[in-house]
Amino acid sequence: MAWNEPGNQGKDPWGNRGGKDQGPPDLDEVFRKFSNRFGGGGNFSGIGVVLVLVGALIVYGLSGLYKIEEAERGVVLRFGQFHSVVGPGLGLRPTFVDKVYPVNIQRVNRLNASGLMLTKDENVVTVQMEVQYRIEDPRKYLFNVTDPDQTLSEALDSALRYVVGHTTMDNILTVGREQVRQDTWEELDGIIAPYDMGIRVVDVAFKEARPPEEVKPAFDDAIAAREDEERYVQEATAYSRQVEPQARGQAERMLKEADAYRQRMVLEAEGEVARFNQLLPQYEAAPVVTRERLYLETMEQVYSNTSKVMVENDGGSMFYLPLDKIIQGQSPASVQPMQNAPSSQNRAIRSTTSEPINNRVSGRQGRN
Structure with missing residues (x-):
């Protein structure tokens, strides 16, 4: 049964016996009873205020305690304006005066851009590319652009569509993927440079490039034929590298044999000349x-x-x-x-x- 229901003769929360008086007790009377318990008197009001103030200061001080991790830097705002950048460790800031925003400057962040794009030879291709970046200047990253991640994503999409629009479909799907990746990286750096967002592009990865599903079998056959061509070229190159040393060895051996034959003939001719020179006196005598x-x-x-x-x-x-x-x-x-x-x-x-x-x-x- 609730304390204020009819027939309840128990105590109510306010200390009213009998349930006749429904109002709360007087605050002055509560403080007076509390002071009497501690043997206070008239000095309780001053001590209480001091204790309350000390407690408030402690709570205020603890509320301004913050921690910056090793891989982070803290951007301090004082009354909403940039004040400083603090390093890793524990710090204390005045609450309601300073705000600290931690920014990770060592983590490599990733953004993707993909979609159907039109190539130089008026074909449609699905391309997906990923950009990896790191924050170098926390202040510029937070305040130079409203949303730096969204800005970078849109810049990547713009750079990718520009490069794909100036490249043929065969190059995108086969041998020109690395060139597309490098051109996209250069174009992206040129787009984000005026924004000065405080980020640095670490790498641009070419994730996927494929034709639309309607023409995918035909392109698969073309890619297979190109791979066969490359395989045949590599086999021919390997064969030429194998046969060429043998031919060079045979040619060198023939040259050595010819040189040896020449020397032998010369020596034999010189021997014949020497023999005839020795026979000449005998021939003259008989x-x-x-x-x-x-x-x-x-x-x-x-x-x-x-x-x-x-x-x-x-x-x-x-x-x-x-x-x-x-x-x-x-x-x-x-x-x-x-x-x-x-x-x-x-x-x-x-x-x-x-x-x-x-x-x-x-x-x-x-x-x-």
């Missing part, structure tokens, strides 16, 4: 003998490279000497006449040709 000896030595060199010898006798018959079989130890009867001739002539030729040439030459030299 021309006929020297000439015959040279002839026999030359014929010996010629016949040493063949296994067949043709001998012509005085009767006009031509005989064949199988020297290869004679060397192998077969019978001399294998000598076959090329034409019919008397057997006495055959025996004479065999006995004559079977004598070593060197012996005959040495015998003639001894006789001479």
Whole structure:
């Protein structure tokens, strides 16, 4: 039952017994009772005021306590106007006089821009790009522009549409993506420079570029064909890099062999010249003998490279000497006449040709 309902004879909140008086108690009487409890008297009013003032000052001081993180800087406004920029740590500001706005200057912030855009060759392409930026000047970031993030987003969209409008669709989708990214970055820096927003663009990332869904299969085929072309070019380049060193090695080897052959021929010619210079005095002393000896030595060199010898006798018959079989130890009867001739002539030729040439030459030299 509530304290003020009929029939309630309990105590009400104001200390009225019986429930007859519904009004609140007198404040002066409350303070007087409170002072009497503490043995006060007339001095309670002054002490109470002091305590209230001290408590108010403490609360006022604590309400002005603030903290700036390590990655932040605090922008202080005094009566609504810029006053200073404070560093990290704890600080105390006068409440209702100063306001401190912390600004993170180390965090990398990100903004995206995307949409359908018209290219230079009048095609429509969907492009998405992301800008990453950092706050360098907290004061300019807060007060030079009303909404710096929105301003930067609109500047990015404007720069991206300008660059895409001056680029063909093939370059945007394939090989020209890096150039589009760099051009967009430069254009964005040029747009935001007059605003002096206190931010610095860290990077511009090309997130996505694709044709509209209606023509996407055709563009996928074109991209696949371009990738095949690049793959073939790379394979041909790898093959040329493999074959070219081999060809260079072969050419170098042929040049070395030709140079070695030239040197050998020169040395052999010089040896022949030296040999003929040595034979010249002997030829002058005995021309006929020297000439015959040279002839026999030359014929010996010629016949040493063949296994067949043709001998012509005085009767006009031509005989064949199988020297290869004679060397192998077969019978001399294998000598076959090329034409019919008397057997006495055959025996004479065999006995004559079977004598070593060197012996005959040495015998003639001894006789001479």
